[in-house]
Amino acid sequence: MVKLFLFRLKHYLIYRFNAVGPHALHSPFLFDLFNKAIKPASKFRLDNVEKLRVELKKDHQVIDLYDLKSKHSYRKTISSIAKTSLSTPKFSSFLFQLINYLNVTRIVETGTSLGINSLYLAGPQLVKNVSTIEASPIIASIAKKQFGKVLQHKIQIKTGTIQNEFEALVVKEQPELCFLDADHQSEAVKSCVDTLMKLCPEIKCIIIHDIYWSEDMLMGWNEIKDRDQFALTVDLFQAGLIFPSLDMPKQHFTLRF
Template sequence: MKSNILFRLQNYLKYQYNAVGPHALHSPFLFDLYNQVIKPARKFRLKNVEKLRKELTTNHTIIDLYDLKTHTHYRKTISSIAKTSLSTPQFSAFLFKLIEWMKVERVMETGTSFGINTLYMAGPEKVNRVLSVEASPIVSSIAEKQFSKLLQHKIEIKQGTVQDVLEHQIIKEQPELCFIDADHRLDAVLFCVESIMAHSKNIKCIVIHDIYWSSDMSNAWTQIVSDTRFNLTVDLFQAGLIFTKIEMPKQHFTLHF
């Protein structure tokens, strides 16, 4: 655990040193990404969703969980999971603004957690469907309770691991944006990216969360950045962005978030 914290701190310092703002962006696409998505996300909030986030962080119900990686059972409170696993409000707002800016109608997510990001992604008016894949039955059920309060008509959870259900769902859903936030291992992340690229003709953007969570995640991101199929990749530290339909010489940017 300590080594992971040190790894993230070292990479955060590198990120801060390399990150640029709009003054360094000559591409109109990136300039708009910064000013219409990244910058507004600092203040934009969905108050009804943030109310649900607060309720989750104060819910001390204990739930039984199963770790697919270590094959162990353990118990945690909903509040402790919410405090450590949910994205920041700024990042949730970023997902909303990105989807709104790109005029996306169909979204896919891996790793529902308690559904806060899912609700933000379902929020833009043009979005008509968000399909979220979650491996844990108990976590899925808690997320569905949140969806029953807001935007239930737009959202569906498919329970299962990405290895078991993702390819079929991509073929069925044909998402325009995919948010990868489930299994934080190199092979799983690359599997998700390859499945999306192989089976979704409509994909515009892939967002990979926690690219500096561990050396494994960082290695996955490094491989993606160097992939010649992707002309534009963007590092926000909290996430990496792959824009799949941009016609430009291959470039990579690190932007202040």
């Protein structure tokens, strides 16, 4: 754990040193991305969803979980999952702002967790449908309860692994944006990216969460961002963004978030 903490701290300091703001951006797309999606995320919140976040962090119900990788069962409280697994309100808000900026209507998410990011993804008025995959049936049931309180009609949740469910869901939904936040292993992430590029050639944005989760994830992100097929990639530390369909010279930026 200490080694992992030091790894993330080291790369966060490197990120902070390299990250730039809007005055260093000459591309109109990137300038607008910063001012219309990144900057507003600091202040904007969906109050009804943030109320659910608070409730989840106070829910001490104990649930039984199963780790698909280790094949072991374990117990956790909902509050502990909420405190360690949910994105920050600022990042959730960024998802909302990015969708508005890109005029996205169809979204696929992997890794529903307790459903807070799903609700932010479904929040913009233009969004017609969010399809999300969660491997744990009990976590999926908790997320469904949250959806029922706010935006149930916009969100469909599929219980299963990305290995079994992702490709068929992508074929069916043809998402304009995909948020990858399930299996934090580089091979799984790269497989999802490859599937999206094969089946959704006009996808506007792919978001890879937790690119500094581990050395393996960082290596995978670096391999993806170096691909010639992606004109623009962006490092926000909390996530990496891929914009596959932009017609521009290949570029990579580290933006202050």
